Amino acid sequence: MTEIPPPPAVTLSPIGVIESDYPDKFGIPRQPGLAPAARARLVLTPPFDDPLAVRGLEAFSHLWLTFVFHQSPLRWTPLVRPPRLGGNARVGVFASRSTHRPNRLGLSLVELLEIDTRRGVSLRLNGADLVSGTPVLDIKPYLPWAEARPEARAGFAPEAPLRCAVGFAAAAEATLTERVDGASLRELITQVLAQDPRPAYRKGAEQRTYGVRLRDVDVRFRALAADAGTRMEVVEIVPA
Ligand code: SAH
Numbered sequence: 001m002t003e004i005p006p007p008p009a010v011t012l013s014p015i016g017v018i019e020s021d022y023p024d025k026f027g028i029p030r031q032p033g034l035a036p037a038a039r040a041r042l043v044l045t046p047p048f049d050d051p052l053a054v055r056g057l058e059a060f061s062h063l064w065l066t067f068v069f070h071q072s073p074l075r076w077t078p079l080v081r082p083p084r085l086g087g088n089a090r091v092g093v094f095a096s097r098s099t100h101r102p103n104r105l106g107l108s109l110v111e112l113l114e115i116d117t118r119r120g121v122s123l124r125l126n127g128a129d130l131v132s133g134t135p136v137l138d139i140k141p142y143l144p145w146a147e148a149r150p151e152a153r154a155g156f157a158p159e160a161p162l163r164c165a166v167g168f169a170a171a172a173e174a175t176l177t178e179r180v181d182g183a184s185l186r187e188l189i190t191q192v193l194a195q196d197p198r199p200a201y202r203k204g205a206e207q208r209t210y211g212v213r214l215r216d217v218d219v220r221f222r223a224l225a226a227d228a229g230t231r232m233e234v235v236e237i238v239p240a
């Protein structure tokens with residue numbers, strides 16, 4: 001028997017970079033589509049910013065992006081603690097969507113709204129779960145007839161996570177009213193906070209105020225105990 005040689009190392013060049021509503025990792029929902037109001041732009045970089053390279057892509061409504069979790073450490077461990085399991089139970093890294101993984105590769109299904117080829121190429125996207133600055137390695141059109149499998153078993157994450165109710169205090173309401181993007185920002189804040197972005201080990205209701213950065217603002221919120229689970233209250237929205 002001949003021994004199988006180790007596979008060769010590979011070098012990859014990002015084709016573009018993400019500009020998104022998320023300046024910061026903290027608070028980003030854990031899968032795309034959980035905050036469909038999140039806007040992003042994928043700006044292709046030379047030599048990949050050739051309009052020919054995206055010809056025909058406009059006819060697809062959804063895309064797969066492969067990208068690098070560039071803000072995750074290079075270190076990885078075989079076991080990870082998915083937030084879904086409360087941050088205590090461990091599963092194999094390859095049984096998870098953890099950002100702490102070998103090669104730090106990410107995969108997200110996003111909605112394609114528009115392709116702009118006026119200067120280079122940029123794609124307007126909805127629902128991306130990516131921090132601004134994320135390097136993207138590839139784009140592929142999504143094929144629902146081959147890839148949508150609603151009957152599939154989904155291990156420890158069989159259903160979409162529960163959503164919390166979200167309310168806005170008067171000060172936060174006032175800021176939203178003043179902004180031209182008030183309506184879409186409200187929608188984004190609601191979808192992000194509905195996921196309860198607090199760290200898993202803090203999930204009790206407490207008085208502490210947290211901040212999550214969205215677009216150019218810091219959204220200050222706290223968790224209140226409510227009849228049906230936890231309720232998030234936006235205390236104020238301040239410039240970041
Ligand atoms: N849909 C992807 C991402 C799942 S993890 C996949 O399955 O591969 C989603 C988390 O990745 C988000 O909550 C966010 O905090 C984190 N994240 C997004 N962009 C990142 C980046 N560039 N580096 C490190 N972490 C990132």
